[in-house]
Amino acid sequence: MKKVITYGTYDLLHYGHTRLLERAKALGDYLIVGVTSDDFDKTRGKINVEQSLNERVQAIKETGIADEVIIEEYEGQKIDDIIKYDIDIFAIGSDWAGYFDYLKEYCEVVYLDRTKGISSSQLREERASVRLGMVGSSPILAKMAREVSYVNGVTLHAVCTDDIAHLPEEMSIDLVTSDYEAMLAHVDAVYVHSDPASHYEQVKKALEEKKHVLCETPVALSKEETSSLYALAKEQGVILMEALKTAYSLAYQRLLVLLKSGRIGRIVSVDATCTSLRDIEGDASTRFAPKWNSICTWGPTAMLPVFQFLGTDYKEKRITSQMDPVKENYDLFSKIDFLYEDAVASIKVAKGVKSEGELVISGTKGYLYVPAPWWKTDYYETRFENPANNKRYFYQLDGEGIRYEIVAFARTINSDVNLSRIDEEMSIAFAGVLEDFYAGKDCVRINVAPDAEVTTTVQA
Numbered sequence: 001m002k003k004v005i006t007y008g009t010y011d012l013l014h015y016g017h018t019r020l021l022e023r024a025k026a027l028g029d030y031l032i033v034g035v036t037s038d039d040f041d042k043t044r045g046k047i048n049v050e051q052s053l054n055e056r057v058q059a060i061k062e063t064g065i066a067d068e069v070i071i072e073e074y075e076g077q078k079i080d081d082i083i084k085y086d087i088d089i090f091a092i093g094s095d096w097a098g099y100f101d102y103l104k105e106y107c108e109v110v111y112l113d114r115t116k117g118i119s120s121s122q123l124r125e126e127r128a129s130v131r132l133g134m135v136g137s138s139p140i141l142a143k144m145a146r147e148v149s150y151v152n153g154v155t156l157h158a159v160c161t162d163d164i165a166h167l168p169e170e171m172s173i174d175l176v177t178s179d180y181e182a183m184l185a186h187v188d189a190v191y192v193h194s195d196p197a198s199h200y201e202q203v204k205k206a207l208e209e210k211k212h213v214l215c216e217t218p219v220a221l222s223k224e225e226t227s228s229l230y231a232l233a234k235e236q237g238v239i240l241m242e243a244l245k246t247a248y249s250l251a252y253q254r255l256l257v258l259l260k261s262g263r264i265g266r267i268v269s270v271d272a273t274c275t276s277l278r279d280i281e282g283d284a285s286t287r288f289a290p291k292w293n294s295i296c297t298w299g300p301t302a303m304l305p306v307f308q309f310l311g312t313d314y315k316e317k318r319i320t321s322q323m324d325p326v327k328e329n330y331d332l333f334s335k336i337d338f339l340y341e342d343a344v345a346s347i348k349v350a351k352g353v354k355s356e357g358e359l360v361i362s363g364t365k366g367y368l369y370v371p372a373p374w375w376k377t378d379y380y381e382t383r384f385e386n387p388a389n390n391k392r393y394f395y396q397l398d399g400e401g402i403r404y405e406i407v408a409f410a411r412t413i414n415s416d417v418n419l420s421r422i423d424e425e426m427s428i429a430f431a432g433v434l435e436d437f438y439a440g441k442d443c444v445r446i447n448v449a450p451d452a453e454v455t456t457t458v459q460a
């Protein structure tokens with residue numbers, strides 16, 4: 001019996017795929033089809049796959065062409081499979097010509113002509129393309145434009161910004177304007193990343209115009225405003241999603257479910273630090289983001305693991321901030337301590353102080369350690385009393401996780417599945433902490449005298 005094997009994602013199965021399978025089958029008597037797992041696809045850069053692994057496997061089985069279906073999960077598995085299943089022929093489309101010649105050491109390799117005029121990504125684009133607009137500063141818009149280019153089904157149509165002169169020339173967009181309403185009229189959905197104090201009004205306006213909204217955290221600076229925006233989105237039948245790239249990164253998603261499964265026991269303490277001095281050094285973002293103080297820039301990110309592992313119903317909190325002596329409401333550094341019934345949490349956020357940006361989650365059986373910069377991690381460790389039980393985890397992270405949140409946003413718009421990783425309760429909890437910060441509630445100020453010289457004396 002001559003055994004043939006082939007592999008693929010097989011997303012949104014189409015006649016290009018089935019023609020390939022038929023011709024592969026015709027090369028022998030028995031065809032094994034390897035369908036790629038979600039993680040494997042993400043690792044090899046395929047972030048737009050719409051169907052789950054189960055749906056894709058089912059579709060292959062229903063063709064009746066495959067004699068056996070297996071899952072492809074890791075780089076190099078093809079060699080293992082060819083040996084394990086005693087394969088005679090490896091077949092794949094000609095778009096891979098040459099790429100799998102290394103398999104000739106193990107079996108015959110056949111490249112079959114790729115069917116022209118059809119592809120899964122083309123089908124995704126056709127299914128429902130989201131015309132996206134963005135409002136914010138040029139460094140942010142340039143970064144987002146690059147990330148949007150990786151996402152099937154979303155096209156950038158308009159941007160609204162006050163510093164048009166600084167937009168990169170290569171950003172070919174239909175409309176570049178400083179008029180927010182003109183931008184809204186041009187699109188189906190908008191990404192909002194302007195000043196924290198402007199988010200509420202801009203999101204409200206977009207929702208009133210029945211536009212879907214992806215708003216960079218924080219969505220608003222009070223609980224009431226935040227919950228009213230979610231209510232408005234529901235009323236208008238559109239999506240409001242809070243953008244927080246860490247929540248959408250693969251490594252962070254995997255550490256979340258790992259700890260929720262009890263891997264380090266009951267969680268007693270969460271310690272998260274996020275700092276970035278770049279604004280103080282006067283680079284571009286200072287000019288464009290004067291109102292992004294430490295607690296707005298980093299607070300929600302640092303609070304994400306706190307609220308996800310310990311919940312939002314803390315008993316007490318204390319916000320200790322060092323305020324800029326000149327800029328109003330601008331904290332150079334804030335430390336927030338949360339007290340729960342059976343746990344504690346402490347976060348440090350700063351744009352005027354540098355510290356180790358790590359995440360440590362302490363449990364009754366062990367602890368999780370994520371090195372700096374934990375918020376865009378592709379690696380973390382679980383550590384135990386017996387170091388032999390320590391385990392390291394590595395994941396692919398492209399674009400700091402931003403493109404994954406755009407994929408989640410587009411898929412939530414085009415389907416009835418809500419793929420948002422920040423739910424309304426979390427959104428409101430973030431806003432509640434910020435609201436108290438601005439109101440001075442639960443706050444302690446450790447201020448810098450206006451003329452204080454920041455000096456460090458090294459003890460002799």
Ligand code: C2G
Pocket residue numbers: 007008009010011016017020036072091092093094095096113114115116117118119120
């Ligand atoms: N294919 C084709 N004609 C098309 C589209 C796809 O012949 N119009 C073939 C591809 O060449 C591949 C198979 O159908 O042999 C599955 O295609 P994809 O689902 O895009 O899978 P791919 O990303 O090519 O994965 O380890 C995975 C494999 O390396 C291939």
